[in-house]
Amino acid sequence: MKHRLAVVGCGNMGRAVVRGLLREGWAEPQQIIATNPNPEKTQALAAELGVDVSNDNSRAVREAEVVLLGVKPQIIKSALKDLRGRVGPDQLVLSIAAGISTRFIEYYTESTPVVRAMPNLSVTVGMGATAVCPGTHCTPDHLQVATDIFESVGTVERVSERLMDAVTGLSGTGPMYVFHVLEALGDAGVKMGLPRDVATRLAMQTVRGSARLVQESGEHPAELRDSVTSPGGTAITALHVLRKEAFSAILMDAVEAATRRSAELGE
Ligand SMILES: NC(=O)c1ccc[n+]([C@@H]2O[C@H](COP(=O)([O-])OP(=O)(O)OC[C@H]3O[C@@H](n4cnc5c(N)ncnc54)[C@H](OP(=O)(O)O)[C@@H]3O)[C@@H](O)[C@H]2O)c1
Structure with missing residues (x-):
């Protein structure tokens, strides 16, 4: 055959x-x-x-x-x-x-x-x-x-x-970024007193649910973020730290580095 x-x-x-x-x-x-x-x-x-x-x-x-x-x-x-x-x-x-x-x-x-x-x-x-x-x-x-x-x-x-090197830097390499975020959130939960398995399950479901919410609502992620950031609340307090530590810029640098590496692999 x-x-x-x-x-x-x-x-x-x-x-x-x-x-x-x-x-x-x-x-x-x-x-x-x-x-x-x-x-x-x-x-x-x-x-x-x-x-x-x-x-x-x-x-x-x-x-x-x-x-x-x-x-x-x-x-x-x-x-x-x-x-x-x-x-x-x-x-x-x-x-x-x-x-x-x-x-x-x-x-x-x-x-x-x-x-x-x-x-x-x-x-x-x-x-x-x-x-x-x-x-x-x-x-x-x-x-x-x-x-x-x-x-x-x-x-x-x-x-x-x-655009294929950029795809490689973003989604091809992407599971690694998410695994890293999941590990960090799990660690953070443990630091705050949660049992490891509970922290990991909460982090996993949070990432899964948030991605689904963006997908199903069709809203820009920033709009959804604003909708959960109430005045004087926990989200704006945490966002202040993320902005101060340049969390977005770190992710952008990582995707840029992976894109460059993809191009190098093809040389
Ligand atoms: N892993 C990812 O997340 C990912 C994402 C996107 C794209 N990719 C691409 O997908 C490709 C495969 O990645 P992978 O993670 O699946 O790698 P992998 O698990 O190492 O698979 C490659 C396979 O090819 C076999 N092999 C080695 N030499 C061979 C030959 N001469 N003829 C036939 N088979 C041979 C290897 O056997 P041995 O184990 O015996 O060496 C292995 O089973 C890569 O080009 C990678 O760039 C991977």
Whole structure:
């Protein structure tokens, strides 16, 4: 049977996407083939996901409709060499490697359509935020295939390629910022006398509920913040500290640094 999807380098992100696609019925397990150079790891992948597996990238991609490049940016060159001459215009190469441009990929894949995507770790729980952009030979249909794939594990934004490093700095790296905030809020609760598990659950639900409120109300976050900041209350007292310590500027600096690093990875 012709494989609909080959996942070259099926690690954390690759596995999350495969799980989402199987859950959504995009493909049957036997229409997906996942690769890893290590036979023990491919055996584990087969047991975990029920998909076909291979230790040979070149063979795995030959019969696939879509090739998802799930390897780290540092080793993408060697994976692309395995694809050279083995993929063609009837296939789609979908790369999730941070910082790696479609032009770089097209050097190896030639006339094969390429879509570059930047998902985030939340695809693991079906709540990812992914941005996609088209390469030179990509049609709206190819972009739609990529969109369908990432919508199986969250939401998708279409952007131009020049914005992909900014996406990487914001949402690609984003779960780390939120984990850090959750840890800090948990610590703060403990410092104020709450048991650790209670503090963590309260912090988690607060972040989840606040994001949902912004999403469902359609209001700007600043409007919602103003609505909870009553005169002489706790919120304005806490906001004074955040402003004094330049909390917003720290987050902006962090996103800017991650965006720069993404660009460096592609050099
Ligand atoms: N993690 C994130 O939050 C995140 C977010 C957005 C985008 N990304 C991008 O997603 C990609 C994958 O990240 P990840 O976190 O899923 O990494 P990962 O878990 O390390 O997955 C990469 C997989 O590729 C395998 N591999 C290594 N060399 C290979 C080769 N020559 N051929 C085939 N497979 C090979 C690795 O096997 P071994 O384990 O044996 O080395 C591993 O299973 C990266 O390019 C990253 O930039 C990641």
